[in-house]
Amino acid sequence: MCYLKRSVVTMFFALVFFIFCSVEVQAQAFPEPNCVREDGTPCFGGGTGPREPSPRPESNTNISIRHFNAGYEYEKAGNWTAAENEYRMAIQYYPDWGGYHFKLAYMLEKQGRYNEAIQSYKQKIALNPRDSTTYNSIGVILFNNLGRWEEAEKWFLAAHQRNPTDSLARDNLILTVKRIRQKVSDNTFNRAIDLMEKGERAKAESLWRKQLLVNPNDAGAWKNLGVTLAGQGRWLAAEAALREAVQLDPSNIRGLRIIMESAERGNALKELMAANEQGLMATKELNMEAMRGRAMSCFDFNEDATKTIRCAYSKDSSATIAFFAPRATSQLITGAPPELKKYPKFIELAKENKRLEKDYGEACDALQKLLKRKDSGQVSTGMTDVLVAEQKQKLSAIKNEKDFNEVKIQESYVDLGFRPPK
Amino acid sequence: MMKKFIIFTIIAAVLSGLFFGCRTIQPELAKAYSDRGRNELIFDNYKGAIEDFTKAIEFNPEDTDLYVGRGLAYLKNGDNEAAKSDFDKAISLDPSMEKILKPLLSPAQTTSR
Numbered sequence: 001m002c003y004l005k006r007s008v009v010t011m012f013f014a015l016v017f018f019i020f021c022s023v024e025v026q027a028q029a030f031p032e033p034n035c036v037r038e039d040g041t042p043c044f045g046g047g048t049g050p051r052e053p054s055p056r057p058e059s060n061t062n063i064s065i066r067h068f069n070a071g072y073e074y075e076k077a078g079n080w081t082a083a084e085n086e087y088r089m090a091i092q093y094y095p096d097w098g099g100y101h102f103k104l105a106y107m108l109e110k111q112g113r114y115n116e117a118i119q120s121y122k123q124k125i126a127l128n129p130r131d132s133t134t135y136n137s138i139g140v141i142l143f144n145n146l147g148r149w150e151e152a153e154k155w156f157l158a159a160h161q162r163n164p165t166d167s168l169a170r171d172n173l174i175l176t177v178k179r180i181r182q183k184v185s186d187n188t189f190n191r192a193i194d195l196m197e198k199g200e201r202a203k204a205e206s207l208w209r210k211q212l213l214v215n216p217n218d219a220g221a222w223k224n225l226g227v228t229l230a231g232q233g234r235w236l237a238a239e240a241a242l243r244e245a246v247q248l249d250p251s252n253i254r255g256l257r258i259i260m261e262s263a264e265r266g267n268a269l270k271e272l273m274a275a276n277e278q279g280l281m282a283t284k285e286l287n288m289e290a291m292r293g294r295a296m297s298c299f300d301f302n303e304d305a306t307k308t309i310r311c312a313y314s315k316d317s318s319a320t321i322a323f324f325a326p327r328a329t330s331q332l333i334t335g336a337p338p339e340l341k342k343y344p345k346f347i348e349l350a351k352e353n354k355r356l357e358k359d360y361g362e363a364c365d366a367l368q369k370l371l372k373r374k375d376s377g378q379v380s381t382g383m384t385d386v387l388v389a390e391q392k393q394k395l396s397a398i399k400n401e402k403d404f405n406e407v408k409i410q411e412s413y414v415d416l417g418f419r420p421p422k
Numbered sequence: 423m424m425k426k427f428i429i430f431t432i433i434a435a436v437l438s439g440l441f442f443g444c445r446t447i448q449p450e451l452a453k454a455y456s457d458r459g460r461n462e463l464i465f466d467n468y469k470g471a472i473e474d475f476t477k478a479i480e481f482n483p484e485d486t487d488l489y490v491g492r493g494l495a496y497l498k499n500g501d502n503e504a505a506k507s508d509f510d511k512a513i514s515l516d517p518s519m520e521k522i523l524k525p526l527l528s529p530a531q532t533t534s535r
Contacts, residue, residue: 157477164448174454181458184465213464362525369522382460383487383494390494390526 064094071103080110098127102134109137114145132166135159139172149180185214189221196228204228213385219249226255332409337418346412349405356402363398367391452482456491463495471495486516490523497526 071086084107091100105120118141124134139155142148153176159169188211195204208225211218226241245252333350340346370391374384410420459474475492482488493508509523 160451170448170451174450177451177454177458181454181461184458184461188465210464214461359525359528362521362528366522366525369518373518373522382457383490386460386463386494387490387522391522394526 060093064090064092064097064100067093068100068103071107075103075107080107083107084111096127098124098131098134101127102137105134105137109141109145112145114141117141130162132159132163132169135162136166136169136172139169139176143172143176149176149183152176153180185211188214192221192224196224196231201228201231205232213389216385217248219245219252222248223252223255331421332406335421336413337416340413340416340418343412343416345415346409349409349412353402353405353409356398356405360395360398360402363391363395367395447484448481452478452485452488455481456485456488459488459491459495463491463498466498468495468499472499484515486512486519489515490519493523494526502527 067086067090071083071090074080074083074086084104087100087104087107091104094100101120101124105117105124108114108117108120118138121134121138121141125131128134135155136159139152139159142155143152153173156169156173156176159166160173163169188207192204192207192211195201195207205225205228208221208228211221212225215221222241222245226238226245229235229238229241239256242252242256246256333353336346367388370384370388374388413420455474455478459471459478462468462471462474472492472495475488475495478485478488479492489508489512493505493512496502496508497505506527509519509527512523513520
């Protein structure tokens with residue numbers, strides 16, 4: 001379709017060219033008279049009458065060219081101000097030639113008068129809107145000299161759109177997009193440091209985790225995440241994060257040693273056990289922390305209450321799957337007394353529970369597929385990591401909802417005077 | 423003479439069409455925009471992410487991940503219809519994504535307590 005459009009446009013221009021040529025040929029066939037006969041009638045070429053005197057004044061075009069040439073000489077000599085003046089004169093005599101505006105803009109740029117230069121480049125664009133070079137030039141000033149990267153990006157993009165084969169504009173566009181991306185990351189890094197200094201560790205932790213999702217090989221972020229976690233007394237997760245930091249940058253070994261040798265380190269297991277005693281949710285939270293740190297602490301859950309804890313460092317994604325494996329809650333429903341099974345509130349909650357289990361199963365399945373995909377390196381742009389984070393968040397949301405639903409089911413037991421099973 | 427001119431015009435039209443092309447895929451540009459879009463998504467700037475993924479798609483309309491990224495950004499921004507449309511496109515390009523993306527659109531997504 002697009003080829004057809006272009007072909008039609010090209011044919012149109014060819015037709016215009018053809019008509020233009022015909023007119024030219026006609027003009028040659030009937031040349032202008034260039035002499036006058038004695039009787040006053042016009043004549044051509046070798047007429048017999050006296051020729052008209054032709055002392056023509058210098059045309060504006062010629063004057064402008066003269067100023068342009070002078071300006072070019074000044075430019076070569078590095079005299080930007082004089083060149084600017086000459087180019088201005090050239091424009092005065094021939095304002096419709098874009099090249100003069102381009103040269104003037106360039107001289108203004110050389111003198112550091114960037115906003116004026118941009119205005120001149122814009123005038124050039126008004127005369128030649130298809131010329132990608134001028135768009136690129138404005139982008140360069142905005143990027144290099146004025147630090148207005150977001151605006152520069154728009155001009156580079158405009159240049160690229162006008163001429164997709166302009167490799168300079170394309171490379172500038174890529175560079176600008178990358179730099180802006182980096183700037184966001186740098187700002188996040190600094191913001192997280194500020195939060196750490198203010199003692200807002202939870203917020204800082206969240207930022208470090210985001211930073212690591214953006215760049216999992218950022219040793220500094222791993223180290224700072226470790227420090228933030230240690231500051232919250234979460235020693236296991238802190239150690240895991242610092243191990244990552246050391247792996248990426250061995251100079252972090254000192255930090256890791258401090259964490260490991262810390263007197264608090266010995267309390268880490270106790271901390272975990274205590275959380276375990278309090279119930280599955282607390283343990284889950286701890287496990288999440290450890291796994292988010294990509295140390296992938298491997299925990300073996302048994303169905304009823306997690307008596308065994310085995311912790312090892314591994315990047316095996318199956319640990320994540322094991323962590324998110326669905327927990328059987330059907331005992332609350334299938335083992336309910338017959339009277340309760342007729343209780344409308346219970347029926348409703350049981351239905352809801354079934355829906356949640358289905359959602360959970362699907363989400364678990366999706367996570368498993370994603371992790372397999374990630375392990376096989378199928379995805380090029382890193383969306384898998386984002387999707388994994390998203391699926392984990394979703395699973396947590398469903399789990400929370402399911403837990404809440406279970407509490408409601410237990411309440412329905414109490415409503416009818418039964419004791420809910422543990 | 424006229425016949426020659428018409429032939430010349432047709433040849434010129436075909437050649438120019440082939441030379442300029444309609445829409446060239448620019449993987450490097452697509453990657454630059456998609457990387458930044460991914461960052462925007464992670465740092466919760468969903469509108470920025472949508473813009474970047476949209477540009478990336480312009481430069482490489484056959485990349486599944488770009489539709490996934492933009493779909494996620496739409497989803498986070500509360501535009502489920504647009505998210506579904508992008509996920510559908512991603513699935514049409516890569517059917518193995520169906521089981522991964524479908525659960526994200528289920529209502530439980532937003533009901534965290």
